[in-house]
Amino acid sequence: MKPARTILALLVATMFAVSAVADEWWSSRAIVTSGSPDGESLPSPIVDPLGDATGVLGGPPPFLDIDTIDVTYDPLGRNLFFSMTFHTPIAPFSAGRPESLIGILEFDIDQNSATGQAPIQNQFSPPFASLRTGVDVIVILADERQALLEVIDLNRGTVGEVKAIFGPMSLAGSLPFEWIRNDDGIVDFTAAVGTLVQPTDAMDVVGYSVPEPGTLFLLVTAGLAFLGYRSR
Numbered sequence: 001m002k003p004a005r006t007i008l009a010l011l012v013a014t015m016f017a018v019s020a021v022a023d024e025w026w027s028s029r030a031i032v033t034s035g036s037p038d039g040e041s042l043p044s045p046i047v048d049p050l051g052d053a054t055g056v057l058g059g060p061p062p063f064l065d066i067d068t069i070d071v072t073y074d075p076l077g078r079n080l081f082f083s084m085t086f087h088t089p090i091a092p093f094s095a096g097r098p099e100s101l102i103g104i105l106e107f108d109i110d111q112n113s114a115t116g117q118a119p120i121q122n123q124f125s126p127p128f129a130s131l132r133t134g135v136d137v138i139v140i141l142a143d144e145r146q147a148l149l150e151v152i153d154l155n156r157g158t159v160g161e162v163k164a165i166f167g168p169m170s171l172a173g174s175l176p177f178e179w180i181r182n183d184d185g186i187v188d189f190t191a192a193v194g195t196l197v198q199p200t201d202a203m204d205v206v207g208y209s210v211p212e213p214g215t216l217f218l219l220v221t222a223g224l225a226f227l228g229y230r231s232r
């Protein structure tokens with residue numbers, strides 16, 4: 001990992017996990033330990049409420065507010081796609097603006113809460129929901145440069161960089177299955193976002209990826225063609 005990247009990773013980790021302010025905030029509130037047991041998750045896309053964003057550490061706006069998170073997979077091309085939309089403007093972290101995004105998109109690639117780590121958002125629950133899932137691979141939603149988002153396997157370290165596409169209120173990207181331990185693309189996912197000041201919003205539920213429509217069309221077409229061939 002490059003030094004600057006290490007600093008960024010530490011910055012994110014500090015903001016979300018080990019800041020003294022967060023510890024103080026955390027210890028002052030009851031810890032919610034209940035969550036969704038394995039198997040209780042919703043298919044992508046996940047729609048998050050409007051207006052549920054908040055300044056978790058008491059800092060000022062902007063409060064980045066998640067609208068939707070969509071994770072799909074292409075079993076033929078062996079890619080995992082993600083896209084996020086927001087109710088509020090965002091900017092790349094590298095733009096250095098108040099609405100610059102910092103966050104984490106977390107994947108439980110074996111859909112097993114017994115492997116990996118608890119979601120980052122659980123450290124800020126409440127106000128976020130405490131989710132039961134075992135995170136194995138994360139995408140750091142903060143670009144150090146050129147919209148490149150670091151992908152980290154919690155067992156292996158950095159595995160690659162996603163070239164993200166930023167819009168005024170959205171971002172999207174994709175990563176090869178090789179970066180998620182040659183998984184089948186079926187993953188559980190959660191996300192938490194915020195600014196340099198504080199976390200502001202997170203998913204209320206665990207989502208799971210579904211095949212992307214184009215692939216679904218190809219698979220159905222191929223299936224029908226095969227059935228047509230067999231019926232001759």
Ligand SMILES: [Ca+2]
Binds near residue numbers: 048050067201
């Ligand atoms: Ca929201």
Ligand SMILES: [Ca+2]
Binds near residue numbers: 108114115134136
């Ligand atoms: Ca897991």
